[in-house]
Amino acid sequence: xxxxxxxxxxxxxxxxxxxxxxxxxMIEALKKGEMTVDESEKxxxxxxxxxxxxxxxxxxxLYLKSLSNEYPVYKRAYVQFKQEETQVKDxxxxxxxxxxxxxxxxxxx
Amino acid sequence: MPxxxxxxxxxxxxxxxxxxEASLRDRRSSAEQGARRLxxxxxxxxxxxxxxxxxxxxxxxxxxxxxxxxNPRDTIKEQRGLTGRLSETELxxxxxxxxxxxxxxLQFDTYSSVMEESAKTGKTPEQICEDHKxxxxxxxxxxxxxxxxxxxxxxxxxxxxxxxxDKKDGPQRLIAVDAYAASHxxxxxxxxxxxxxxxxxxxxxxxxxxxxxxxxAKGKKDALDTDRGIVIDRIKARLGSKADTLSSDQIExxxxxxxxxxxxxxxxxxxxxxxxxINPVEYHARQEAQAARERMDVLRREFEGxxxxxxxxxxxxxxxxxxxxxxxxxxxxxxxxxxxxxxKMEQIITPKQDQTIREIEESVYxxxxxxxxGARVGGMRSDLEAIHDNLKQVRITEQAGKAPLTVDGxxxxxxxxxxxxxxxxxxxxxxxxxxxxxFYEDYDRLDKMNTRKAEADALDAAEKGDVRRHDAILAIExxxxxxGVETDPITGKxxxxxxxxxxxxxxxxxxxxxxxxxxxxxxxxEGEHPVVALYETDERGVVKLGVDGKPIPKYFVDEKGLxxxxxxxxxxxxxxxxxxxxxxxxxxxxxxLNEIHASQGExxxxxxxxxxxxxxxPPVRNVELHGTKKxxxxxxxxxxxxxxxxxxxxxxxxxxxxxDYNTFKKILHERGINPNKGGPGWLLMLFLFLGGGVVRxxxxx
Numbered sequence: 001x002x003x004x005x006x007x008x009x010x011x012x013x014x015x016x017x018x019x020x021x022x023x024x025x026m027i028e029a030l031k032k033g034e035m036t037v038d039e040s041e042k043x044x045x046x047x048x049x050x051x052x053x054x055x056x057x058x059x060x061x062l063y064l065k066s067l068s069n070e071y072p073v074y075k076r077a078y079v080q081f082k083q084e085e086t087q088v089k090d091x092x093x094x095x096x097x098x099x100x101x102x103x104x105x106x107x108x109x
Numbered sequence: 110m111p112x113x114x115x116x117x118x119x120x121x122x123x124x125x126x127x128x129x130e131a132s133l134r135d136r137r138s139s140a141e142q143g144a145r146r147l148x149x150x151x152x153x154x155x156x157x158x159x160x161x162x163x164x165x166x167x168x169x170x171x172x173x174x175x176x177x178x179x180n181p182r183d184t185i186k187e188q189r190g191l192t193g194r195l196s197e198t199e200l201x202x203x204x205x206x207x208x209x210x211x212x213x214x215l216q217f218d219t220y221s222s223v224m225e226e227s228a229k230t231g232k233t234p235e236q237i238c239e240d241h242k243x244x245x246x247x248x249x250x251x252x253x254x255x256x257x258x259x260x261x262x263x264x265x266x267x268x269x270x271x272x273x274x275d276k277k278d279g280p281q282r283l284i285a286v287d288a289y290a291a292s293h294x295x296x297x298x299x300x301x302x303x304x305x306x307x308x309x310x311x312x313x314x315x316x317x318x319x320x321x322x323x324x325x326a327k328g329k330k331d332a333l334d335t336d337r338g339i340v341i342d343r344i345k346a347r348l349g350s351k352a353d354t355l356s357s358d359q360i361e362x363x364x365x366x367x368x369x370x371x372x373x374x375x376x377x378x379x380x381x382x383x384x385x386x387i388n389p390v391e392y393h394a395r396q397e398a399q400a401a402r403e404r405m406d407v408l409r410r411e412f413e414g415x416x417x418x419x420x421x422x423x424x425x426x427x428x429x430x431x432x433x434x435x436x437x438x439x440x441x442x443x444x445x446x447x448x449x450x451x452x453k454m455e456q457i458i459t460p461k462q463d464q465t466i467r468e469i470e471e472s473v474y475x476x477x478x479x480x481x482x483g484a485r486v487g488g489m490r491s492d493l494e495a496i497h498d499n500l501k502q503v504r505i506t507e508q509a510g511k512a513p514l515t516v517d518g519x520x521x522x523x524x525x526x527x528x529x530x531x532x533x534x535x536x537x538x539x540x541x542x543x544x545x546x547x548f549y550e551d552y553d554r555l556d557k558m559n560t561r562k563a564e565a566d567a568l569d570a571a572e573k574g575d576v577r578r579h580d581a582i583l584a585i586e587x588x589x590x591x592x593g594v595e596t597d598p599i600t601g602k603x604x605x606x607x608x609x610x611x612x613x614x615x616x617x618x619x620x621x622x623x624x625x626x627x628x629x630x631x632x633x634x635e636g637e638h639p640v641v642a643l644y645e646t647d648e649r650g651v652v653k654l655g656v657d658g659k660p661i662p663k664y665f666v667d668e669k670g671l672x673x674x675x676x677x678x679x680x681x682x683x684x685x686x687x688x689x690x691x692x693x694x695x696x697x698x699x700x701x702l703n704e705i706h707a708s709q710g711e712x713x714x715x716x717x718x719x720x721x722x723x724x725x726x727p728p729v730r731n732v733e734l735h736g737t738k739k740x741x742x743x744x745x746x747x748x749x750x751x752x753x754x755x756x757x758x759x760x761x762x763x764x765x766x767x768x769d770y771n772t773f774k775k776i777l778h779e780r781g782i783n784p785n786k787g788g789p790g791w792l793l794m795l796f797l798f799l800g801g802g803v804v805r806x807x808x809x810x
Contacts, residue, residue, distance in 0.1 A: 019181035026188065027175070030168030037163050040171075041190035046554075048185055053558060058572075059565035066561070 011054060018051050018060055021077040029073035043071055061085065189229055192298045194222050199308040206311050206532045213260065214304055217291075217540065220257045221300070223250065224292040261286045266541050270548065270726040295547035296540075303539045307532050314532070315525045318518035326510025330503055337361075337499045340492050347489055348472050351465070354384045364500050370493050374473060377493070381469050387462050394451040395458060401444040408441045545729040549603075552723050556596070559716060560586060566708060581633055581640045581705050588632035589713060593720035600731075605724045607736030613717045618747045621754045625710050628717070630702065631686040641698045643689060664693045714754075 026043065029035035050063050064078035167188075175184040195203075195218050204211040223237050223245070230237075238245035261267060262282050268274050271285050290296050316324075341357045348355070363376045379389040409425060412432070416423045432438050458466070471477075475488030514522060563586040570578035592609035596602070616624040633641040638650050644660035645653045655661045666688050667678030684693065691699060724734070724741050743751070 016181060019185055023171070023175060023181045023184050026185075027168050027171045030164045030171065033161050033164055035164060036160055037167050037190070040164075040167060040188055044185050044188040044190070048182070048189070049554065050558060051182075055562060056565050056569060058568050059562055062561050062565055062568075 011056075014057060014060060015051050015054055018054070018064075018077070018081075019047075021080060022047055022051075022074060025074050025077050035071070035073050039071065043067070043074075057081075057085070186229075191222070191225055191229060192294070192301050194218055195301060195304055195308070199305060202308040202311040202314075203304060203536070205314060206307065206529055206536060210533065210536045214536070216253050216257050218301065218304075219245070220250075220253050221291060221297040224287075225294045225297055228292065228294065257291060258283045258286055261291055261540075264541060264544075266544065270544075272722060272725060290544045290547075293544075293547055295550055296543050299543035299546050300540055303535070303543060307535055307539070310528075311532055314528045315521045317525055318514055318521050322512065322518075323510045326506050329506045333499055333503050333506065337496055337503075340495050340499070344489050344492050347492075348381060348469075351385055351469060351472070352381050355380060361496075361500075364497060370490065370497050373493050373497070374490065377489075378469060378473050381473070382466070385462075385465050385469070387458070387465065391457050392466060398448050398451050401448045405441060405444050405448070408437055408444075411437065412441075542730075548726060549729055549731070552594075552603075552719065555719060556594070559712060559719075562712065563709070577640065577701060578704060581701055582709060584636070584640050585629060585632040585705065585709055585713065588635045589628065589716055591635075592628075592631075593716060594723050603723075603732045605720070605732060605734050607724050607734060607738065607740040610717065610720050610724050611736075611740040611742070614721050614741070614743065614751065615747065617714060617717060617754065618743070618751045621750075622706075622710070625714050626691075626702065626706055627687065628713055629705055629709065630689075633702070633705070634686045641694070641701065643684060643686065664689050666690065718751075 026035065026040055030037075030040055046067070050067075051060075054060055054063075061078070061081055064074065064081060068075040068078045171184060171188055174187055175181065178184055178187075195214070200211055200215055203214055223234050223241075226232065226237050227234050232240075234250065235247065238247065238250050267286055267290060271289050274282065274285065277285060338357065341360050344360060345352055345355065345357070359380065360377075363373050363380070368376070378392075382389045382392055412425065412428050413423050415432075416428060429438050429441065471487075473489055475485035475490075477483055478486045563582055567579045567582040567586075570576075570582060590596075592606055592613060594603055594605050594610075597604060613628055616627060618624070620627065630641065633639060634643045637652055639646075639652065642650070642652065643664060644662055647653050652660050662683030664684035665673035665681045666684045667673045667682070668680045669678075670688060670690075671678070672690050672693050673681045682688070684690075691702070694702070721741060725738065
């Protein structure tokens with residue numbers, strides 16, 4: 001619940017962010033010659049269908065993972081969102097630890 | 110005392126710093142290194158320069174587009190691209206296989222390309238036809254549309270695959286076929302790819318030796334005809350105004366009947382004389398008379414020469430009388446007689462006609478060159494000889510085109526026939542195969558998406574520490590597939606369990622929400638390690654077996670289906686997933702079931718329906734049916750009930766892009782009903798089952 005609330009926020013915002021990141025990956029890959037025109041057209045179609053039906057952050061991560069396994073040019077997008085998830089999880093853990101410490105300190109006093 | 114040598118640290122040579130590449134080298138094993146490194150799809154050895162440049166250009170265009178469009182979704186949408194049309198060369202090779210089928214291919218290519226572009230760009234088909242190069246006329250497009258859809262409406266596969274097809278009327282069937290298949294971009298892509306493949310292989314198809322011989326002969330004949338035409342024009346130019354009324358055909362006709370060049374020459378003169386109103390008989394009479402007189406002069410001189418020995422004066426009459434046995438005398442008398450006969454005719458020729466005759470003779474025979482002893486130079490003899498030879502070549506060429514095949518020719522013909530038949534069969538079946546594959550891909554994509562959603566829900570549950578819920582979601586995903594459409598993990602084949610699907614659909618029809626709950630309970634109670642146990646389990650949660658080797662039931666029902674009570678119930682029957690009463694289950698189990706139904710219930714119902722529609726479609730490649738389609742039969746009442754139940758929740762976003770929904774919207778639009786006003790979900794489902802007949806026009810209600 002904590003992660004969903006922290007990271008999910010608004011599904012449409014998440015979708016927009018995903019589109020932006022995937023777009024950047026695709027453009028860079030095309031310009032560097034790491035992706036063909038056919039691949040970009042095929043993946044564009046797939047991305048639209050899947051991101052449009054997105055319902056959660058976890059689902060996005062799973063989709064990006066399978067996409068990057070098939071098309072490594074999108075790995076950066078997966079890594080970026082995964083890092084965000086890790087950062088938020090770490091932040092939540094830190095907050096929980098700090099709360100416990102406060103509690104212990106209060107008990108001691 | 111100094112330390113032993115071995116204890117004194119030896120001075121070390123300064124260590125050279127690692128080269129940068131070495132320091133960056135990943136020395137882990139390949140398994141630890143993770144995903145493969147990025148490699149360019151353009152291998153240096155077969156560097157496809159054009160593709161590389163095309164990719165770079167597309168990247169630059171996409172970047173420019175992104176800068177002018179705030180919503181990144183629009184950029185992704187723009188990058189989808191369109192399936193390119195078949196080229197002239199590809200169509201030509203398809204025509205070599207079968208010209209009539211190639212025509213149908215062109216029609217489908219034209220129609221589906223316009224519809225694809227319309228769907229992806231938002232332009233109307235009319236606008237796209239106008240912008241097309243060359244522009245496509247509105248009427249032509251309508252004709253193409255009607256012919257394409259008219260053919261597809263008769264495809265048995267589509268008649269069986271489109272839900273409620275038999276209940277739709279004519280125009281609705283066309284719309285359905287259009288939405289489901291003709292305008293499906295996946296169908297277009299697969300179809301064009303298969304046609305390209307057939308065209309590529311048709312290049313290797315040898316030319317029909319008979320046709321090749323005929324074509325070769327025709328080519329040669331055309332060339333000969335052209336050459337002959339040039340010579341005839343030259344002849345007419347030489348004859349000038351005197352042969353204005355003489356046509357090229359007439360000149361050609363002179364050579365018919367195998368006449369020699371000399372005969373043609375004479376005929377040419379006669380025809381030109383006639384064209385100038387000079388009687389050829391009179392002309393030939395004069396020629397004959399002139400020739401006769403010349404000969405008579407020659408003979409007279411010979412007679413004089415003979416008489417020279419005699420010293421008396423030469424008298425022709427006396428000579429002729431005295432030398433009658435001499436054959437020359439006989440000849441002279443005959444010529445004299447002939448000349449007397451025809452001299453009247455030569456008097457008819459006027460001086461003007463005589464001038465014309467001279468000009469004609471010069472054109473045909475050439476001018477008299479007195480410097481060369483009166484020989485004629487120029488003339489059209491060489492041209493007439495050229496035409497004569499040309500017509501001979503034409504006859505030889507025509508014969509060569511009809512000659513029977515040689516042994517090699519027959520082999521080539523057989524090879525060609527074999528390959529042509531194979532390719533023709535593929536062309537005939539290509540559209541249906543493409544439709545099947547596109548439907549299969551659609552289902553597969555939806556299935557993978559739903560699996561991922563379930564996996565995500567499960568992971569979220571695990572993240573929150575709710576392991577049981579995590580296991581429950583995965584169990585539903587896995588076990589429901591065992592009763593619906595499951596994918597063989599090794600072969601990728603789809604296995605359709607028709608009897609189970611039919612039973613599940615009927616259960617939902619009869620019990621609606623409770624029916625879905627029962628299906629969820631079934632999934633959760635199945636297996637050796639069930640999430641909800643209806644049988645006794647050990648400490649690991651694995652179902653225990655009794656002394657009889659059967660599972661030990663935890664719950665019992667009586668003859669009325671109520672929970673068994675000692676002293677009240679008569680019979681004690683072990684409860685199954687179908688019969689167990691929910692109040693018999695523990696609070697923990699009931700809570701789990703409620704949570705699962707709240708989060709997964711809609712997905713379970715939609716999975717059952719997706720599997721149902723997939724099962725309704727005729728078997729395709731890579732699909733195995735267990736049971737038959739009869740197991741999926743529903744009555745009209747059952748169909749209406751399930752439509753009502755499923756539609757109440759509205760349409761999920763992803764489903765709005767489905768073929769069914771878009772077909773439905775088009776038919777509603779045709780009937781003047783706005784699909785966005787109230788209850789599209791319910792009506793959609795009803796339409797799918799009962800066809801467009803349930804939807805009346807506004808003025809019909």
